[in-house]
Amino acid sequence: MHSLIVSPFLDGYLAVRPGSTTCVRLPAELYEEMRQRAQSDDTVPEWLASAASEAWHLDVHDRAAESTVLVREPAELGFARASWEINLYCNFGCKHCYLGERPLAGLGWDDKVKLIDIFRDSGVLWLQITGGEPTVDPDFEGSYRYAYRQGMMLTVSTNASRLWKPEILRLFRDLPPYRVVVSMYGASEESFDELTQRRGAWKAFQKGMAAARNADLPLRVNIVVTEDNAHEVDAMAALVQSWGLDHHVYTNMQPTFSGEGNPLLVQSTEFLRKRPVFEGCNAGITFYHADPHGLVSICKVGRDDQINLMDEGIDGLRRLGAISDRLMLRTGGCSGCSLSGTCRVCRPLAKVYQEAKAPLKNYCQHGDKKEMVHS
Structure with a gap:
């Protein structure tokens, strides 16, 4: 099973290790190099072995790239x-x-x-x-x-x-x-x-x-x-x-x-x-x-x-994307509100509160009360 993952991520590339929160950012040319190595009999490149040692105290020197690193292919949609x-x-x-x-x-x-x-x-x-x-x-x-x-x-x-x-x-x-x-x-x-x-x-x-x-x-x-x-x-x-x-x-x-x-x-x-x-x-x-x-x-x-x-x-x-744009618009019960520019909840969450007939103090500035605790 792979020890590392090299993957596109939003507008860049990352090397990550399962079980760790540490990430290593990669330039496009090194990502492309790993794509090629992972499809061949090459070993893990020295630059990645050094990064793995520093970031995760993991020794992958001289290990086969194909069995050590899982390289994710680019995705057209690019969700993360x-x-x-x-x-x-x-x-x-x-x-x-x-x-x-x-x-x-x-x-x-x-x-x-x-x-x-x-x-x-x-x-x-x-x-x-x-x-x-x-x-x-x-x-x-x-x-x-x-x-x-x-x-x-x-x-x-x-x-x-x-x-x-x-x-x-x-x-x-x-x-x-x-x-x-x-x-x-x-x-x-x-x-x-x-x-x-x-x-x-x-x-x-x-x-x-x-x-x-x-x-x-x-x-x-x-x-x-x-x-x-x-x-x-x-x-x-x-x-x-x-x-x-x-x-x-x-x-x-x-x-x-x-x-x-x-x-x-x-x-x-x-x-x-x-x-x-x-x-x-x-x-x-x-x-x-x-x-x-x-x-x-x-x-x-x-x-x-x-x-x-x-x-x-x-x-x-x-x-x-189009659904998100539509749902995030401040419509419905909040249309025309003078405080809409400083709302504390998104439109979908406000809608859920409104459907539940929740007190305004739970989600809206119009319901502010002195007894509420400030973060």
């Missing part, structure tokens, strides 16, 4: 990242979940392979596999292995409850992920099980995290704050820090992507934070999102005008 809900089903039932209904349903194996091939051929170098809980999907391991072999840097978003399983630890040992992002829902059994609505969730989380840390997986923790665990924010952060891991704190819940407001009912008003001004993003331009059925949207939130890649194939992605 994608996220994929392999399945919406989850073994937790979190009160704040934005997915709404979470059935155990999705593509069969052949169509999963077809979708992964489209990710590859559209230029995707970084792929996030998410859910639901992705590790419960019957094809998770096969899909992960196949995407890895196509030369993608893989992030897995998980609740950690299954990270102790030998087959998952073996998978991540043999084929290192770029990152494993874990959601944390409390610092005690009482609050964790209450928010996830699953007895034993805290114990499963602890077991999975212990195994993942022991396996030295590249972990990052997302601390989710709601009314059930707001009293444990400091305790959660302290626990993560004691593990020597990075973390982010998430306080503002959002409605389900279909516009249901239930997740907003559990957010902690004490910890609501004012979002920074939205200054645009590249949703639908350099990245996209795929749901369990191969329906693609510009992102996880803006799911209007989905494209069925199982029917249209990679050519369907050519329409994403």
Whole structure:
């Protein structure tokens, strides 16, 4: 299996190593050299061997280029990242979940392979596999292995409850992920099980995290704050820090992507934070999102005008740019607003809040309140 990946990335070229966040930028002429060497009996060139030694402490001197370096071909569409809900089903039932209904349903194996091939051929170098809980999907391991072999840097978003399983630890040992992002829902059994609505969730989380840390997986923790665990924010952060891991704190819940407001009912008003001004993003331009059925949207939130890649194939992605431009326009309930130039959320997210009839303070400057916490 390859030790390095050399790939186009946006308007340049990168050398990356699975399991590492370090990247090495390459000029076009060195990328072209590697394309030629990877198709011959040549060894890894000295310039790449030196870069690998410096960046990753990896010795690839005198190794065959073909078996050591996977060279990704240029892609006409030039997307760089994608996220994929392999399945919406989850073994937790979190009160704040934005997915709404979470059935155990999705593509069969052949169509999963077809979708992964489209990710590859559209230029995707970084792929996030998410859910639901992705590790419960019957094809998770096969899909992960196949995407890895196509030369993608893989992030897995998980609740950690299954990270102790030998087959998952073996998978991540043999084929290192770029990152494993874990959601944390409390610092005690009482609050964790209450928010996830699953007895034993805290114990499963602890077991999975212990195994993942022991396996030295590249972990990052997302601390989710709601009314059930707001009293444990400091305790959660302290626990993560004691593990020597990075973390982010998430306080503002959002409605389900279909516009249901239930997740907003559990957010902690004490910890609501004012979002920074939205200054645009590249949703639908350099990245996209795929749901369990191969329906693609510009992102996880803006799911209007989905494209069925199982029917249209990679050519369907050519329409994403126009869809993005249309969805990002400040229309609908925000048309004519004098504050539209300093909105704190994008148009698709504002639409979801409006459909859920959410209080303005959750997403709009017109609802600003003194009691909100400033970042």
